[in-house]
Amino acid sequence: MAGRFRWGIVGPGNIARKFGAGVQLSETSEVAVVGSRDLGRAEAFCVEFGGRAVGSYEAVLKAEDVDGVYIATPHHLHAELTIAAAQAGKHVLCEKPCALRSEDASSAIKACQDAGVLFCEAYLYRTHPLTAQVMEVVHSGRLGEIRHIAAEFAFGAADDWQNVRTVLEYGGGGLMDVGVYPVSYAMMVFGGEPERVSYLFKKSDAGFDGWATGSMIFEGGGTVSFGCGIHVQMENRVRIFGTQGMLEVSRPWDCTEGFRVKNHCSDDWEEIEGIRADRFGNEVDVFVRSLDHGFVATMTPDDSLAVMRTLDRLRADGGLVFPGDP
Ligand SMILES: NC(=O)c1ccc[n+]([C@@H]2O[C@H](COP(=O)([O-])OP(=O)(O)OC[C@H]3O[C@@H](n4cnc5c(N)ncnc54)[C@H](OP(=O)(O)O)[C@@H]3O)[C@@H](O)[C@H]2O)c1
Structure with a gap:
């Protein structure tokens, strides 16, 4: 351009x-x-x-x-x-x-x-080079076959907090604000859409999901357990478990730290330095x-639609209804 x-x-x-x-x-x-x-x-x-x-x-x-x-x-x-x-x-x-x-x-x-x-x-995490580094390890086979992902994104606002995130008709609550991160991350790692999902949440007085736990299983058996919420602090990590080893990203959402990898037969973690980049500038x-390509390779329109369909299914499973839902 x-x-x-x-x-x-x-x-x-x-x-x-x-x-x-x-x-x-x-x-x-x-x-x-x-x-x-x-x-x-x-x-x-x-x-x-x-x-x-x-x-x-x-x-x-x-x-x-x-x-x-x-x-x-x-x-x-x-x-x-x-x-x-x-x-x-x-x-x-x-x-x-x-x-x-x-x-x-x-x-x-x-x-x-x-x-x-x-x-x-x-x-942001999709376009950040840290995520590409993590995916390189995933694809390298170093962790073996990826079998399970545990991930969270939540923050502990007070119960009487007033914000656009507490208005049900705006899509308030944990899933749409922060749960979208672990859901989309797991879909990136496993590829495709989950075969089955479940979503259990604490309903606020206004009807949104204050805090929650969700699960997904993908074709081939990959399982995911994720947490999210706007009224509870969680560790906000991503952990990826394979048949040979595991990987932990301590700041997967703002990408401000590196990550670490461990073989199952070792007690020692290898710390991997993350590539630094201003996340918004990047x-x-x-x-x-x-x-020139008509899409951003790291988050294509098809990826967005797949995540949105999965969010629909998670909401349907949990009974999280927004005004205006069909
Ligand atoms: N990618 C990320 O890391 C990240 C982080 C935080 C948030 N987000 C996303 O960004 C979006 C905005 O989040 P935010 O934290 O920036 O929100 P915010 O500051 O509360 O609102 C952003 C702006 O939206 C406008 N707005 C339009 N209708 C509104 C309404 N009915 N009530 C309140 N504001 C309204 C306001 O601008 P005017 O009144 O000036 O027009 C307001 O300044 C959300 O969808 C959130 O999921 C992304």
Whole structure:
């Protein structure tokens, strides 16, 4: 791509600020236009990260000086904003989860394909080189045949916490906010979709999953046990167990540490240094450099749809219902 990629940002909140800092560190991109429901919020964002402020999301999508849009609103707006961005001819990097239901994800991805724009769901760990290092060990056979994965992502907000993550109609609760990480990671390692799933959770007064445990089994017998939640702190690791050895990633989600590997007949762990990269700057550069391929190899639209179908099945098993579900 000639010149710097011009990002439009919608929803300049918590994660968009980290994204803005990443764009500044990237080799390929710049912030062009930032849209908020409150013009003052967009202006404050632009003072820090650059770009031109506008007072609506629509103005970002329509802007001629925007090549692609980063969608950083709460979950429930992701699919409709992806469709609107695609129809405006903009490439889309959409925060996870890309929709509340697989049906909506499918419509959003189809809109991107019809418009000939790139779509990628922003799972940072997928584009980070640390994950490629882990997958290299998995594929090397050093662990033998992979049989089991144990993974968690949870954080311990107070029970009376008020946030977009505690609103059921926005897809609030643990699975859609953080459970998506261990689910998608296990699907990356085992490949394909699980044959069976189960999801047990503590239902909050508002009806969302406060904390939970889930299981999946894949064709060939690979099993997964995962934990997630917004009202409990967990260790937030990924552990991969094979017939020969095991691997542990201590910070799999922000990729800020290396990982370690151990053979079953040894007591000693081998510490493997992780490749360092600014996770947002790296994500941005991987996205922009993927424009020629029509997808981001580390998280394709098919990967997103497979994860969304699995989330549907986990929710159905546990009885986690969002208003508007069919
Ligand atoms: N990839 C990651 O590592 C990562 C980390 C955290 C979050 N996320 C994802 O990013 C998304 C945003 O998370 P966040 O923590 O940045 O959220 P946030 O700060 O609470 O909200 C982001 C922005 O969304 C806009 N918004 C639109 N409708 C809203 C509504 N009804 N209520 C509140 N805000 C609304 C607001 O912008 P304006 O009012 O200014 O328009 C707000 O600043 C989530 O889907 C989450 O899953 C990803």
